[in-house]
Amino acid sequence: MKTALVTGITGQDGSYLAELLLAEGYRVVGMHRRSSTLNFERIAHIQDDVILEPGDLLDEASLLAVLRRYEPEEVYNLAAQSFVQTSFGQPVLTGETTALGVTRLLDAIRVVNPEIRFYQASTSEMFGKVVETPQRETTPFYPRSPYGVAKVYGHWITVNYRESYGMHASSGILFNHESPRRGLEFVTRKVTFGVARIAHGLAHELRLGNLDAQRDWGFAGDYVRAMWLMLQQPEPDDYVIATGSTHSVRELCERAFAVADLDWERYVTVDERFMRPAEVDLLVGDASHARRRLGWEPTVSFDALIEMMVRADLELVGSTLK
Ligand code: NDP
Ligand code: GDR
DSSP states (O other): OOOEEETTTSHHHHHHHHHHHHHHOEEEEHHHHHHHHOOOOGGGTTTTEEEEEETTTTOOHHHHHHHHHHHSSSEEEOOOOOHHHHHHSSSSHHHIIIHHHHHHHHHHHHHTTTTEEEEEEGGGGGOSSSSSSSTTSOOOOOOOOOOHHHHHHHHHHHHHHHHHOOOOEEEEOOOOETTTTTTTHHHHEEEEHHHHHHHSSSOOOOEEEEOOEEEEEEEEEHHHHHHHHHHTTSSSOOOEEEOOEEEEEEHHHHHHHHTTTTTTTGTEEOOGGOOOOSSOOOOOOHHHHHHHHHOOOOOOOOHHHHHHHHHHHHHHHHHHHH
């Protein structure tokens, strides 16, 4: 039985990846940070099937300890301060976790066992300002937030450990991916949860920022499969993972409100507080390298994704009223 270590197991992707690894027969070790209240909500259904081990990307000793204790064959580094807006308010913390955290983990792997296969959660936010579309592995990076800058560092340190020490270290440049488990602060979930609250009479408006931003939104369940496939290849590499189609926040609103038979224009208000000091205007990815090498394809369309999220939130909000 192979052992996989997943950092960020309490997050959206960590929960889907843990499910997939369990289905593939792995012993799954999930690293989580200590907090005064447990936040195992997303993994409650598999909590007894995984090993949960405290640790923090800010603390090198905890990383060495978990690697020595469980001797994983594969490490998936999903932990990060992942919210772009917060990275403007907490740029140093974001750098410590999202950038230097990657070096701490890679270096712990180099010391404990450089044969361990490593996945780094890179992002389309590294492309930032539009240089070319669709964005692919060779598109130059031009990040537009402290988060994007930190992820560029994480990406290049992964490439550097691969080239310097021959490590099987791969980087998945994943475009936005969503699900009913998405954090409430990200725009898709903010909208679908907002629609559910309005539909149930608990709210009367939804305040958003830039409605013109365009994103290539896919389903998180599809994207974690790509992470796993990368580590099953004989050679490490970098891969763009995306659907290849893009939609604006305005279109997201239209679609989400329509699922609940509501007219979005009656409820959505633009609020300056949700605008960013620098914005990423347009993301659309070309995943043909992943399609060819990994045989990876997305299975959930934008419309189906938004409908899945609205329906889940209608049920969730409804259940609190019973
Ligand atoms: P989430 O924000 O849902 O999860 C982030 C995880 O990181 C949580 O488990 C969080 O723990 C953990 N974490 C944060 N700081 C630390 C730390 N200092 N030490 C240990 N763990 C920490 O993100 P997603 O699941 O959406 O994303 C997973 C990864 O993929 C992230 O690195 C993100 O930047 C990246 N990414 C995400 C994309 C997306 O569209 N979802 C696209 C491209 C990349 P806690 O629960 O305690 O907060
Ligand atoms: P993003 O996701 O920044 O792309 O990062 P987010 O959902 O936060 O924003 C997407 C776009 O929507 C615009 N927007 C708003 N965003 C939020 N959060 N709240 C609002 O009210 C709002 N109104 C408009 C934003 O300006 C932006 O243009 C996500 C994260 O998961 C990262 O960790 C990951 O790396 C990238 O996706 C790919």
